Amino acid sequence: MPPRFKELYKPRPTNSDVRHRRLLHESQLRQLQREQLFMGKRLRLRTPQESETESEYEFTPSTISALVAGLQSTERDERVAALANLSTRLEQPSHELRAYVESGSCMDVISKVLAASDAEATLQALWCLTNIAGGEPRMAERALEAAPAVVSLAESQSVDLQNQAIWALGNMAAEGECARNQLYANGAVDAIVNVVKTTQDSGVLQTACFALSNLARKPSSFFANLFDLCVPQAVAQQLREFESDAECVAELAWVCVYLSASSSEAQIDALLASGSVGLLVEFAAKSSVGSATLIPIIRTLGNVAAGTDAQTHALASNAQFVTLLVRSIESTSSRAVEKEALWVLSSVTAGTADDVDIMVRAGVVSDLARIVGTQNFDIRKEAARSLLNIAIVGHRTQDLPNRELAPHFVDFVACQDEELVRMGVQFVALLFEHLPNRQGQKILSQIVGAIDVLENLVAVTSDDETRSLVSALIDDYYADLSL
Numbered sequence: 001m002p003p004r005f006k007e008l009y010k011p012r013p014t015n016s017d018v019r020h021r022r023l024l025h026e027s028q029l030r031q032l033q034r035e036q037l038f039m040g041k042r043l044r045l046r047t048p049q050e051s052e053t054e055s056e057y058e059f060t061p062s063t064i065s066a067l068v069a070g071l072q073s074t075e076r077d078e079r080v081a082a083l084a085n086l087s088t089r090l091e092q093p094s095h096e097l098r099a100y101v102e103s104g105s106c107m108d109v110i111s112k113v114l115a116a117s118d119a120e121a122t123l124q125a126l127w128c129l130t131n132i133a134g135g136e137p138r139m140a141e142r143a144l145e146a147a148p149a150v151v152s153l154a155e156s157q158s159v160d161l162q163n164q165a166i167w168a169l170g171n172m173a174a175e176g177e178c179a180r181n182q183l184y185a186n187g188a189v190d191a192i193v194n195v196v197k198t199t200q201d202s203g204v205l206q207t208a209c210f211a212l213s214n215l216a217r218k219p220s221s222f223f224a225n226l227f228d229l230c231v232p233q234a235v236a237q238q239l240r241e242f243e244s245d246a247e248c249v250a251e252l253a254w255v256c257v258y259l260s261a262s263s264s265e266a267q268i269d270a271l272l273a274s275g276s277v278g279l280l281v282e283f284a285a286k287s288s289v290g291s292a293t294l295i296p297i298i299r300t301l302g303n304v305a306a307g308t309d310a311q312t313h314a315l316a317s318n319a320q321f322v323t324l325l326v327r328s329i330e331s332t333s334s335r336a337v338e339k340e341a342l343w344v345l346s347s348v349t350a351g352t353a354d355d356v357d358i359m360v361r362a363g364v365v366s367d368l369a370r371i372v373g374t375q376n377f378d379i380r381k382e383a384a385r386s387l388l389n390i391a392i393v394g395h396r397t398q399d400l401p402n403r404e405l406a407p408h409f410v411d412f413v414a415c416q417d418e419e420l421v422r423m424g425v426q427f428v429a430l431l432f433e434h435l436p437n438r439q440g441q442k443i444l445s446q447i448v449g450a451i452d453v454l455e456n457l458v459a460v461t462s463d464d465e466t467r468s469l470v471s472a473l474i475d476d477y478y479a480d481l482s483l
Contacts, residue, residue: 040174041134071109083124090131114149126164133171140175147186154191170211197234209251216258232274239279253296260303268307285320291334298340305347312351342382349389356394397434414453
C-alpha cells in the first residue's frame, strides 16, 4: 500500500488538520487504554504536543533506514533523538517496525544503550523497551532479553530511570507465566517488592504496584514467596503513608486483588492480619471515592468473602464494610461498581445465617428486589443469587417480597440463560415448599402465563434434573384444583 503522503515533502498542516489529528490520536489512545486494561500492559504514550508530526505518517522502508542510521549515529544527540522517535512509533508499530524489533538489530542497540552511562539515552531506551514489552507476544519475548539490565535499573537512584525500568518490567510480567518465571530468576520480584516497601515517591509507588500486580498473577511458581517477603504488610504500610492519594490507594488495592485471588486460607488470613483489607474498607467508606478506586477495593473484598466462613464473617461483622456494600449496591452512577458489589454480597449471603441476618438488617432486600426487576440480565443474575442465598441459608423465604419477586423469577425460567433458568425454577420451588397454606401456588396462579412457562420448559430442557423438578412443581400446582 502506498504511503498517504510523500516521504520527503509534506504540506504544512492547518489548524483544523492538527485538531482533527489530535482528536483521532486521542480516540486511538482511549482504544489502546481499554485494550491494555484487559492485557495488563501499559504503553507509555506521548501526548499529541510531545509527538512529532512525522509520527502520524505511514512507516516506510526508507523510514526504517533513517531510524537505524539515527540509532547507530556517532553523535550522541542524534542517537537520543532517534530513540525518542522510536519510542513514539512503538505506540502503534507498523509491520516494518515490528519486523525490525523481532528480527533486526533493535534489541542490540537498546541493550548497548542500557549498558552505557548516559542517563537521558537510557531513559529513552527504557521507554522504547516499555512499549516493546507492551506489544505483541513476539515483541514482548524480545524485550525479556534485556530483563537483567532493567532489573538493575529498577534500583536506580534516579527516580525517572527507576520508574521507567519498573514500568518495563510490569509489561514484561503481563506476558505470561514463563515471562514471570524468568523475571523472578532475574531478581525482579525482590527488587520491586523492595521499592514498594521503601519508596516515598507516589509515581514510583504506583508503577511498582502495577508491576507487582502483574508479577502476582497466576499461575505462578513463586506466588507464596510474596507472602514470605511480607508484601501484605508493605501494602498496609503504604496505605497508611499515602491514604490521601486515591491513585496510590487504587494501585495498592490492585496488589491486594491479586494476592487474594484463588489464594489459600492461610494466605487470605495473612492478608487480613496485615490490616491492609481493613484499611481499604476505611478508605472506601469515604463518600467521595471514585469508581476507579472502588473497583479494586470491592474486588479484593469479594475474593476474601469467597474464602472460609470465618473470613467472610470477619468482613460481615465490620460495620464499615456493610455500609460500603449497601452504598455500592444502591449506586446507579457506576454499573461496574454495582456488579462487583453484588458479587461480594452473593458470597457473604452464601456464608452463615448470622451473616445473612447482618445483611438483611442493613436493608439489602429492597435493593435486590429493585435490581431483579429493572436491571440487565447479568446484573439481575447477581442480585437473584443473593436473594436465593437469603432464602436458603438465612431461612428467610417468608420474609422476602415474594409477590413482587415471583414475576421476575418466572421471566428467568423463560430466558435462554441456563443458570438463570435454574434460579427461576429454584425460586418457585422455595415458594411452594416454604410458604404456608399453598401461598406459593396461589402467587404463581396470579402471574399470567406462568404455568405455561413451566410446562414449556419441561418440553425443551435437556437437563434431566431440571425436567424432573419442574414436573414435580407442575403436579403440585395442579394438586389442588381450588386454586
